[in-house]
Amino acid sequence: MSRSENKRVLLAKPRGYCAGVDRAVEAVERALEQHGSPVYVRKQIVHNRHVVETLTERGAIFVDEADDVPEGALVVFSAHGVSPAVREQARERELHTIDATCPLVNKVHGEAKRFAREDYDILLVGHRGHEEVEGTAGEAPAHIQLVESAEDVARVTVRDPDKVVWLSQTTLSVDETMETVRALRERFPTLQDPPSDDICYATQNRQVAVKAMAPRCDLVLVVGSPNSSNSVRLVEVALSAGAGAAHLIDFAREIDESWLDGVETVGLTSGASVPEILVEGVLEYLAERGWTDVAEINTAEETVTFALPRELRTSRAGR
Numbered sequence: 001m002s003r004s005e006n007k008r009v010l011l012a013k014p015r016g017y018c019a020g021v022d023r024a025v026e027a028v029e030r031a032l033e034q035h036g037s038p039v040y041v042r043k044q045i046v047h048n049r050h051v052v053e054t055l056t057e058r059g060a061i062f063v064d065e066a067d068d069v070p071e072g073a074l075v076v077f078s079a080h081g082v083s084p085a086v087r088e089q090a091r092e093r094e095l096h097t098i099d100a101t102c103p104l105v106n107k108v109h110g111e112a113k114r115f116a117r118e119d120y121d122i123l124l125v126g127h128r129g130h131e132e133v134e135g136t137a138g139e140a141p142a143h144i145q146l147v148e149s150a151e152d153v154a155r156v157t158v159r160d161p162d163k164v165v166w167l168s169q170t171t172l173s174v175d176e177t178m179e180t181v182r183a184l185r186e187r188f189p190t191l192q193d194p195p196s197d198d199i200c201y202a203t204q205n206r207q208v209a210v211k212a213m214a215p216r217c218d219l220v221l222v223v224g225s226p227n228s229s230n231s232v233r234l235v236e237v238a239l240s241a242g243a244g245a246a247h248l249i250d251f252a253r254e255i256d257e258s259w260l261d262g263v264e265t266v267g268l269t270s271g272a273s274v275p276e277i278l279v280e281g282v283l284e285y286l287a288e289r290g291w292t293d294v295a296e297i298n299t300a301e302e303t304v305t306f307a308l309p310r311e312l313r314t315s316r317a318g319r
């Protein structure tokens, strides 16, 4: 059998857009349709270069802070959520707001507020500096401390070891998070769990699919941007599940030909903020080089959808 007959692609499913990203991107598109350009967006609406570039071409202006938006203008809050301080900034500037925060991020905000009201110490497992973590921590800064990994656990101090709860960022590695929680529980045996999983269904499903595929792959390509937490996690999960190698790419053109040397089976997946057109670009790239045999590895059917932000369901969004 020749080498090219052994060339095959395993395509992970689920991959790509989750319900929260779909909703956030559509929110900006609808805002542009209903209000015309410019529509300001605080931070990247979702962490994907292609999406941000495409929406910029259509008239969206991405800014870092609500303070960068002209007074009285329309601003969309990104899928990652915002803290109450940002909402206050927007009110002070009399901005018209559309909140595209994913409902599953909002759920974690709700948990943070509830446990803070009940005077718990809240240990938030997540990555320092990530927008979602800043938004969640901002709900109850006096009660929340960030725990980035199991190594951080020794440094945690709480007021009452019997009144501690852990919550998490929605896009973490499930396995690493459980390791951190195990270490936390060793220190705080009565540590309370979140009322339901904070790592969202989409993050979990994409990791399960990669785990199923990776042991059979010489190389796994993950389409996603470097600032996309769930995409970066997919590379790590692929490697720890036995992939020969794994790389994160925004576009097919970023593939280094040398990665394919000696490779027969290529696994392909994409993060939750990645449009399918970018995966198709990689499939074309691979097909041109002999990888025409494509099989999907399907580990879950996703049926979750979210209604558009309420401000877009009325005729004058947020105005």
Ligand code: SF4
Pocket: 018, 019, 020, 021, 079, 102, 103, 104, 105, 170, 171, 200, 201, 202, 203, 230, 272
């Ligand atoms: S990855 Fe999860 S939490 Fe983030 S936008 Fe998608 S569904 Fe929501």
